[in-house]
Amino acid sequence: MHEAPVIMLGNFHLDLSVLLMLIVTSAIVFIFAIVATRNLSVENPGKLQNFMEWAVEFVLNIISSTMDLKKGKHFISLALTMIMFIFIGNMLGLPFQAVTDVKDINAATVFGKPIVSVVEAYEKAQVRHPDAHPHIEIAWFKSPTADLSVTMGLALVAFLVAHGLGLFRNTRGYLKHYFQPYPFFVPINIIETVSKLVTHGMRLFANIFAGEVLIATILKLTTFKVFGAIAAIPLLMVWQGFSIFIGAIQSFVFVILMMVYISQTIETHEEH
Template identity: 90%
Template sequence: MHEAPVIMLGGFHLDLSVLLMLIVTSAIVFIFAIIATRNLSVDNPGKLQNFMEWAVEFVRNLISSTMDMKKGKHFISLALTMILFIFVGNMLGLPFQAVTDVKDVNAATVFGKPIVTAVEAYEKAHAKDPEAHPHIELAWFKSPTADLSVTMGLALVAFLVAHGLGLFKNTRGYLKHYVQPYALFLPINIIETASKLLTHGMRLFANIFAGEVLIATILKLTSFKVLGAIFAIPLLAVWQGFSIFIGGIQAFVFVILMMVYISQTIETHEEH
């Protein structure tokens, strides 16, 4: 596996590839939204406008399947932004990857900061064999959702929105559900709530990360020259096509679970 370009900044480990890909993903979604809604027309809508209208209607139907639209209409922008961001993020690692070789570990710096992962990999290899010349590769371009910190961050946003709304908009019903059906179930209900946060982020990460690992594995077949390329090309084409499907499904699953969690916190037990 390729190493992530991590530097120390203010006492924290900062993954530069994650930061870069978050900026790229946000920029793509923002630019697409601006272009799609720039010249709105009722009589002659463009293809991007039609797509955006379809996306909004898709999100409306998704929300309406989890709650009354009188309440759900307030979450259209949130759900649309989430599903576009996650889908684009899932797709970025499919077309290509940007990987650089580290030939001189002393030169592996960014903004004057040493790349911690390159130094650690180099020292680990030399601890095993002082004469070794380790081949270290740094991955700069990948799907941001293939990083656990990103998916858990997205899950945390959904978690805070859902439980914040429940606590402030439906305080009595929200707090009451923690002691249902009996007060003895309070610890279990708290554990259940915490587990939703973990599974929400882990599910997205595991699927996208596994897909990128398999793509990297298939690409290694090309090291066997012509014979390896003969097997690698069709396998890569098939898997990338399947990964597009998986990426779309995971974006949908993440958002619909977010809306389910919001619905559960803002509606009382009687409303369910």
């Protein structure tokens, strides 16, 4: 596996590839939204406008399947932004990878700061093979959703929105939920709430990360010269096609779960 370009910023580890890909993903979503809504027309809508109208209708159907649309219409922007961001993020690691090769440990620096992940990998390689001159590969371009910190961050946003709305809009019903069916169920209900946050982020991360690991494994076949390349090409085409399907499904699943969690705090608890 390739190493991530991690540097120390104060006492924090900062993965530059994640930061780069978050910027790229956000820029693509922003530019696409601007271009798609720039020249709106009722009589002669363009292809991008038709696509955006379809996307909005799709998101409305997701929301209406989880809650009353009169309450859910306020979440159209949130759901649409989430599904676009996650889908584009899932796709970025599929077309190609940007990998650099470090042979000299002194050259493993960015902005004057050492890439600690590369230094550690280099030192471990030298311990195993003292006489060798290891070279470390750094992956700069990947799907941001293949990083656990990103998916957990997205899940945390959904978690805070859902429970913030429940606490402030439906305070009595929301708090009452934790004491049902009996008061001694409070610890279990709290564990259930926290587990939703964890599984929400882990599900997305595991699927996208596993897909990129398999792509990297298939690409390793090209090191076996002609026969490896011949075997790798069809496998890569099939898996990338399947990964597009998985990426689309995972963005849909993430958003629909987010809307379910929101509906549970603002609607379901009101009935208890």
